[in-house]
Amino acid sequence: MVFTDDTAIMLQAAVVLANSGVGTDTMTTVETLDGWYAGHLHTEHRASGPEELESVRAVRHLLYDLLSSDRDTAATRVNDLLAESGAIPQLVRHGAWDWHLHGVSADADPATRIVVDTAMAMIDVVRDDELDRFGICADETCTGIVLDLSRNRSRRFCSTACGNRNAVAAYRARQARD
């Protein structure tokens, strides 16, 4: 792993959330938000309802801008986001999770927690100068963010859907040539 587990988990979660607002919006119901919580966060949480959905949807562009920034811009954005949200980092141990950082208290607004936890994860990325782990999807029609934490840095597409679409296109192009 390039980063500690909780950093990597939050970065993956933030990328999925940011990408849900790219192209066709895929975060349109409380159920899809709950699915994202269950699939990507390390804490048990269920959305309280449509208001929470709206507030989380509304921070996606902040996440997208942060995750697609160059290093200096990312550093400034992290500082601004942490200051604006009144982050108070605390070491926490809960469930199966050993001591790790939470940026705001557990009863903070969920959208704020997502932004702060993403900003905290980006601290590691900026400090380790690993911004090139982030890229934009190689699909010509997609601007989704690609996060590549693999050793050989082989990820080019933001999703299996984009990967498959391009694999099919490449296959057809080969067939047409032969």
Ligand SMILES: [Zn+2]
């Ligand atoms: Zn935690």
Ligand SMILES: [Zn+2]
């Ligand atoms: Zn894509």
